[in-house]
Each structure stands twice: as C-alpha cells, then as structure tokens.
Amino acid sequence: MTLCASLVTLALAAASYANPVSRANTGYVQASGQGFTLNGEPYTVFGSNSYWVGLTELDTTDMDTTFANIAATGGTTVRTWGFNDVTTASGDYYQLWDGSTATINYGATGLENFDNVVAAAAKYNIRLIVTLTNNWDNYGGMDVYVDQILGEGQPHDYFYTNSEVIAAYQNYVKAFVSRYLTEPTIFGWELANEPRCTGSTNATSGTCTTTTITEWIKTMSAYIKSIDTNHLVGLGDEGWFNDANSTDYAYDGSQGIDFNANLAVDTIDFGTFHVYPFTWGEDTDPIEFGTEWIENHRDSQATYNKPVLMEEFGVFVDQNQTETYENWYSTVIDGGLAGVLIWQAGSNLTNGATPDDGFAIYPNTTIYYMEQDYSAQLKARNDA
Ligand SMILES: *[C@@H]1O[C@H](CO)[C@@H](O)[C@H](O)[C@H]1NC(C)=O
Ligand SMILES: *[C@@H]1O[C@H](CO)[C@@H](O)[C@H](O)[C@H]1NC(C)=O
Ligand SMILES: *[C@@H]1O[C@H](CO)[C@@H](O)[C@H](O)[C@H]1NC(C)=O
Numbered sequence: 001m002t003l004c005a006s007l008v009t010l011a012l013a014a015a016s017y018a019n020p021v022s023r024a025n026t027g028y029v030q031a032s033g034q035g036f037t038l039n040g041e042p043y044t045v046f047g048s049n050s051y052w053v054g055l056t057e058l059d060t061t062d063m064d065t066t067f068a069n070i071a072a073t074g075g076t077t078v079r080t081w082g083f084n085d086v087t088t089a090s091g092d093y094y095q096l097w098d099g100s101t102a103t104i105n106y107g108a109t110g111l112e113n114f115d116n117v118v119a120a121a122a123k124y125n126i127r128l129i130v131t132l133t134n135n136w137d138n139y140g141g142m143d144v145y146v147d148q149i150l151g152e153g154q155p156h157d158y159f160y161t162n163s164e165v166i167a168a169y170q171n172y173v174k175a176f177v178s179r180y181l182t183e184p185t186i187f188g189w190e191l192a193n194e195p196r197c198t199g200s201t202n203a204t205s206g207t208c209t210t211t212t213i214t215e216w217i218k219t220m221s222a223y224i225k226s227i228d229t230n231h232l233v234g235l236g237d238e239g240w241f242n243d244a245n246s247t248d249y250a251y252d253g254s255q256g257i258d259f260n261a262n263l264a265v266d267t268i269d270f271g272t273f274h275v276y277p278f279t280w281g282e283d284t285d286p287i288e289f290g291t292e293w294i295e296n297h298r299d300s301q302a303t304y305n306k307p308v309l310m311e312e313f314g315v316f317v318d319q320n321q322t323e324t325y326e327n328w329y330s331t332v333i334d335g336g337l338a339g340v341l342i343w344q345a346g347s348n349l350t351n352g353a354t355p356d357d358g359f360a361i362y363p364n365t366t367i368y369y370m371e372q373d374y375s376a377q378l379k380a381r382n383d384a
C-alpha cells in the first residue's frame, strides 16, 4: 500500500510539473459546465454558512471545532464573511474608517485572524466561499462606505454607482483577495451578501434598477479577475428574477436583481440564490414556493451552462422544518442543481453556543443528521 501510494504521488507530481498550465492540476475548484471539479474530479458543494467564524474572536481551537462539526455532516464547503467595517476598533474587524479614509486591519484581529480561519478550514478539507461586503448593516456593509464617503443617509444604491465608493471597495477587495491568491482553500469570492437596490435603511436614489446592479457586477467581477485568475467569482444574491409580466416581487425585478442577466456575465463563474419563504411573505405554500424557486434556478443553470448554488435557506423549527428541508434537499439532488449550503452552522464552543438566529443547526440534532444523509446522496449523484 505504502509503496503504491508513493508511486502514485510521484506520478501525479511529475504530471503536474510537466504540465504546469493545466488548470485541472492546480488544486483550485473549477466551474465546469453545470458543476464543479477539483483536480479533474467532480467536486461536491455541500455544507453550511458560518458568517461568525472570523468575527467572534474565536481561538484556533474553536475554529477547529467549527469546521470539524461541519465536516462531520459531510460538508465540503462553507460560506463566511470576509468583511467587518467599523468606525471604532473593536473585536475582529477588517477595515477601520476615519472620515472617508479606510484602513485595512492586517493584524491579529484582522487579516491574520482570517489566516487562522483559512488554516482551520484547510485542516478539515473544507473550502471557503468568502463574501466581501453586505447589503445589510450587520458588520458594516455597503452603507458604511456610502455614509463615510458621501455623507450619512445618502442613498444605499450609490454604493453601486459612485466612483469614489467603487474605488474604496475595490481597494478593500484588492487587499483581501491578493492575500490568498495561491490559497486553494478559497473556493471563491462573492461580491456582496444579498445585494439589492435598498438596504437596511429606506433611503434610495429612485433610479436604481436591475441594470444598475448588473453593470456593477460586470465592473467588480472583472476587477477581481484582473487580480486573481485562480479562484471562482459569484455574486451572493438571493436570486430574484426580472420578469416584467410577473406580479410577484420575487420574480418581477423590483429588488434590483436580474438573476439571468447576472449569470450571463462572463466574469461570473457560478450563480447563487437563497430561500426564505416566511421572511419573504411567500408563505401560502412555503414548501412549494421553495421547490419552484429551486427548479427555476436549476433551469437557469442549464440555460447558461454555469453551476448554481442554493447557498442559504431557512425556516424555523415550528414551520414544518423537517419536511421542508427534506423536500428541498431532494429537489436539489433530483433536479440536478449544482450544490447546497444551509443557513446556518452551529457549534458548542469554549464560551458556549455560537450565534443562533433561530436557524442554527447544532451537532447531533435532527437536521444535522439529515445533512449527513443528503451530503452522501449529493456526492453519490455527482460521482455516478
Ligand atoms: C422611511 O420610512 C419611514 C417609515 O415608513 C418614513 O416615515 C420615512 O419618511 C421614510 N424616509 C424616506 C427617506 O423615505
Ligand atoms: C408578457 O406578456 C405578453 C402578453 O402575454 C407577452 O407578449 C410578452 O412576451 C411577455 N413578456 C415577457 C418578458 O415574458
Ligand atoms: C408539512 O409538510 C408536509 C409535507 O409536504 C405536508 O403534508 C404538511 O401538510 C405540512 N404541515 C404543515 C403544518 O404545514
């Protein structure tokens, strides 16, 4: 066994050395048709979200526990926040603002902390989808850029159009992305969590449309590709469609997102969508709303021949959670959607339980066991 293994290792090393430009041998996850590959084999995207792993002052032991718990569900991929914009230094943060000037935090509470997140994920063979800002006002986000550069209360959507704001965001993205250019633990970058024309406040310019955000996506995704050709780039959106004839806000373009137009952008490698029927007011038949939402995004995946991820979903325990999740996981797997990440991971760490917004899945609970079952099914589908 040992001899065979080392011969194989030598053969692989020789092969990749002889063919250094072969992207299949780089060790980076690739998008390929409607799926993902790693070193030429199917790569299954199954896992969870842990926005908090790099934001709650965890030591490396707790980071290990976090990823160990997710790996034990069969998880391969975790989505996390690569941002926290503050105006007063406190806790873990990545950028400190003073007036219109932002300073990147490269230190132990900043990017060095994120280095620890990456190292812990790598130990458990988990790859990270890293989201680089937020539509909402948790952990800073778009409104901090707008408020600091243009003045408090200026329209949220100036984030997408103002050249100074775009330059400031690019400066941040460059610092973050450049640090991990050759790090295979990074699955990919996301431009923002749930970008929309409106944010946490109701100030908008009144001129933001799906075209506004699509243009920004073109600019920002091309910018990341100009720095980093190793990693995938996605959006991080909820997946709203833009059908002028629809009277349903999830489908009518009113949120500023045109899922299909955005998936068509050359420098976007994969699509993303979320599912929250209750918080979205789509609760007449929540299971069916989600099933159709998954199928419609799966159809876009086929049309544009790019993988699409259901990268967040949640209903509460008392909202028929078990039946809903079984239904949706099955729809993902049977329908051919590329992959799925649940919102959100939970762990019991040194200082107690990790944050719970009502959706957290702690180890050895019903849904945790369900994840083990469906991760195996998704891998079996992809490897068949
Ligand atoms: C925001 O919404 C509140 C409550 O609906 C309203 O009173 C206020 O005028 C709105 N502000 C703007 C700028 O639209
Ligand atoms: C909207 O409906 C009209 C009338 O049925 C149809 O002609 C048109 O193609 C539809 N537009 C879209 C974008 O589906
Ligand atoms: C829960 O889901 C199951 C399966 O779809 C359905 O038959 C049942 O009516 C749902 N129960 C409630 C309370 O919504």
Ligand SMILES: *[C@@H]1O[C@H](CO)[C@@H](O)[C@H](O)[C@H]1NC(C)=O
Pocket: 347, 348, 353, 362
């Ligand atoms: C983990 O934390 C959750 C949420 O507080 C709790 O319900 C659960 O019992 C804890 N599990 C263990 C093993 O401590």
Ligand SMILES: *[C@@H]1O[C@H](CO)[C@@H](O)[C@H](O)[C@H]1NC(C)=O
Pocket: 363, 364
């Ligand atoms: C979950 O259960 C397994 C199997 O019984 C056990 O080995 C593991 O320690 C448990 N995990 C946690 C976090 O309690």
